[in-house]
Amino acid sequence: MLDPVSRVRRFNRAVTSAVGALDSSFLGRGRPLGAARVLNAIGHGRSDVAEIRDYLGLDSGLMSRLLRSLEDEGLVETEAHQDDARRRVARLTRTGRREFAAYEALSNTQAEGLLAQHSQREALLAAMDLIASALTRERVALEEMDPRSEQARYCLGEYYAELGRRFKQGFDVSLSRDPDAKDMRRPRGCFIVAMSDTLPIGCVGLKGTDHGYAEIKRLWVAPAARGLRLGRRLMDAAERAARELGITLLRLDTNSALPEAAQLYRSMGWREIPRFNDDPYPDLFFEKRL
């Protein structure tokens, strides 16, 4: 009853029946689940037939038939791929978009219903983020992105907010040496975002300088994704990118109010060095030779 495994299994049971309920609400639109799934995959922007097949784990014969049935319903159109006439791309027709919107409405209603009956929304959402991150752990994709992209800006915003909470004196970006975006773009550096499904859950910046080293900046992992060794993965990716760019020396600064960060750096072979800049926030400085 109270041991960890029972608790996980209680969660499984609860969630299985909730998932089943959503599936049956989908069936209410008079279309088998397989076809509904394909329609939704297309609606969510997956156009390549092979991509959809792969995503949904379907046999190519089955996929072909489901696509055909959606075409017969007038919901989907397919055409040959521009660069490769063997491949096919699918897109929704006007009717298809309407039908897709109806499925979206069902999903949204279900999600809203779940949230509405709970007076502690934020706690519930945080729990969902945590579990979704844990379940999709091996599917977290580290992607290089522009530091000005929506995803990167979201991560940075969360990062600054967390520093504000954890530093006694708060945190004001404008007082810190906010790295210029172009220093975190190739070929001077790069910016890496960890994406879990559609949600950014971590980031790290590699910032080029003109002083014979590059800096690691803005390492952040969403609270929901902590404990999954994502910080390590991000640092590894940043180091790999640095090597690719021919960088041989890395430095970073951090603050002793973030002990888990310093702990991570030490465990990954960084060594502490004296202060190398005059930023008011950091009080710990590290270096690593590649």
Next chain:
Amino acid sequence: MLDPVSRVRRFNRAVTSAVGALDSSFLGRGRPLGAARVLNAIGHGRSDVAEIRDYLGLDSGLMSRLLRSLEDEGLVETEAHQDDARRRVARLTRTGRREFAAYEALSNTQAEGLLAQHSQREALLAAMDLIASALTRERVALEEMDPRSEQARYCLGEYYAELGRRFKQGFDVSLSRDPDAKDMRRPRGCFIVAMSDTLPIGCVGLKGTDHGYAEIKRLWVAPAARGLRLGRRLMDAAERAARELGITLLRLDTNSALPEAAQLYRSMGWREIPRFNDDPYPDLFFEKRL
């Protein structure tokens, strides 16, 4: 990407694929899912055929056939119900128990695997409890139990631990007027536990006295179940039980370190009264006439 509904839906996607993975591991035992589900329902103590059918949402014809196939495999035996020969009860044979244990092992392994890959087990489990409670909210059953039962003792233990965390001076049961179990049993009083699936998630005690009133004691709601208005349901149930027992006046004591409790009492028509006992912990006293 970041709005609440998207977060819920990301959670849904993550959990759908995890559930699918468990289902396919079940298929690995060479039996269709339907039959496996019936076998597991029986293994978990559901013996009445109609009960299983209802629980799994099966058509009676389908149910009958699945049961037959399990019988043919030698995993299950059925016989007529003692009191009503129309009804049938199913139970596992020796082989059936072995097979059921194999499914249990699969489920446990999956649960352990999930926990193992996460370094913050307790946070993950708390998140699972929270979500399972939210999803099964309408299925929370308030059950009268003996205050010495395993479930009741678990609730009380959690309750004392929480008081210890929330009172500045800590909490020591032996210093408090720990109610005698027989005062919280009919006909003097009762003890009600809120069960979500197999997990106790809240409790309340109604304690009879010889002073012309009864007391509400030990109102507790598991952190994972807060925000679901369970405290209110428990209080309602306790008042109902009091009315049944012919009690016309209720009293309770609480502490101002638990502001949400005082808030609940006030909103349910309790009024503050002067101290009516010498327990060292409470500093707020309430009364309600039924």
Next chain:
DNA sequence: AACGATACCTGACTAAAGTCAGACATCATG
């Protein structure tokens, strides 16, 4: 131009799930 690889499609099949009407025994009730 010829080759194997690839992307998708079709036909033929099976397994699983689910539906429905009716049969049968048993029960509660007057």
Next chain:
DNA sequence: CATGATGTCTGACTTTAGTCAGGTATCGTT
């Protein structure tokens, strides 16, 4: 003990999902 209700079972059926072996058109490469 007749009657209608209940719980289970059987037979006949449909739908959905999934598999597999070719088949066709196209691609990249030599």
